[in-house]
Amino acid sequence: MKLYIVGNGFDLSHNLKTSYTEFRLYLLEHRDEVYTDEDLIISKGDILRNFERYCQPNDLWSDFEEQTEKIISEISEGKIIIFEEEWSCKLDIGGERHKFIDCFKKLIKKQDSTFDTDIYHNEIQEYALKYFNNKVRELYIWVPYLYISFQEWIQTIILKNTKNIYEIDEDSSVISFNYTNTMEDVYQQKDVLHLHGSVKNLEDVVLGFHSPEIDDKLPGLETSFTKEFKETQRMFAEQGSRKLNSNKFYDENIGRFYKPVNLLKDSIESFVKNKNIHEVIILGHSYNKIDWVYFKELVRCAPEAKYLFSYYSQNDKENINKIILENKFDIDCEKIHVDNFKIKKD
Structure with a gap:
């Protein structure tokens, strides 16, 4: 055989338009088309600008895939300014999470000195983390839509004739x-x-990059693609439970361009x-x-x-x-x- x-x-x-150049042209030609994601709006033009801010891919498909490593690195090492301070987008380094919640408490206290933040600690913690996660989502909303745009683009490649x-x-x-x-x-x-x-x-569709360096930097990312992991995630979702300290948007999109x-x-x-x-x-x-x-x-x-x-x-x-x-x-x-x-x- x-x-x-x-x-x-x-x-x-076969003269099929499958190069990265064609994907880029697709985004340019449809740059005014927008995606609406709850309260956020992003256009294909925004997606292209954000991608090329981190990457400089050329016509070779393999180079485009290699450039996506920069997306993984950007999200994994990303910083965000909130309360005039710089925070890791993961918000899980040492006591940074507790520090952010304390900042949130102080802000509430500043607005209402009579409010007992200790009594409502759990509620404040949940709201603070939700607020933080939404800020991360605003910063990186272009990432999932780059992937979605790619899915749309490959559907435009015509095999007829x-x-x-x-x-x-x-x-x-x-x-x-x-x-x-x-x-x-x-x-x-x-x-x-x-x-x-x-x-x-x-x-x-798998689109992205893999390297031992990424595996060392982000342990557990490889296993997050297994059927067992996805089944466990599905069971947790059906039960309506999720770790309080989990940033769902971050978790999903850190692996969007990772090749298992x-x-x-x-x-x-x-x-x-x-x-x-x-x-x-x-x-x-x-x-x-x-x-x-x-x-x-x-x-x-x-x-x-x-x-x-x-x-x-x-x-x-x-x-x-x-x-x-x-x-x-x-x-x-x-x-x-x-x-x-x-x-x-x-």
Whole structure:
């Protein structure tokens, strides 16, 4: 059996508008469209400005993903000014939480000296934290809507009239790094794993970055993507309970652009297991370091297969050499220009 691994270059070669530049143009063209979130209003233009305030992505898709690490870092290390003081957006460093509640109490006392803040301590604490969380939400409301805008944008990519240009064997298996259904709708492939989700399953779309540094800085973030964690969260929600010190908006959006690598590796293993794969053909990949972890898992699961690494540019060839040498892949492999996989014209 042949296994095809397709990256964004595969879609680009079909003249599909899937580059970051197109996403940016989408936000620009719809910059006046607004989202209303309770009392907050944010436009697509606001989203783009905020994103590019922290990031300078270029046309390469992998670079866009790498830039999202800055979003994770910004939220995790973010500061906010309240009561003329600077606070961590997490509000959980040492006694900072208690200090903020004390500031809130003093403000109430200043407005009404007769009010007994000790008697109503619990109510004041809950209100103070709600006030703080709302301020954080106002500051970072653009983050979830960048993700939502991305979901909307991938739905605008039209496959109609797209023609197959590659020789793809029938009854093959496919691991796609793309959100489009090009392999299913254009090449009629049935056995396809969308590693990062697809346009047909928007809630499963994975967009973002992963690094050991992030895991060290934010322990527990990786496990927050497991089914067990989500089931526990659902049970707590049904019971109407939530930790008083939890900032729901912060908790949800710190992981909005985090890539749960361990779970994605597991999905590769499950997909490849029990398949008699004799050839792996990689099309449309830049072989950027951000994706090396998946290739390592693939080689681990199918070590006896022959690997055909396609390249488009000299940079691709250099990246192929790097991925093989630096990961010490002991595999039968070959580098082939991508045009050799295209349908031969008469």
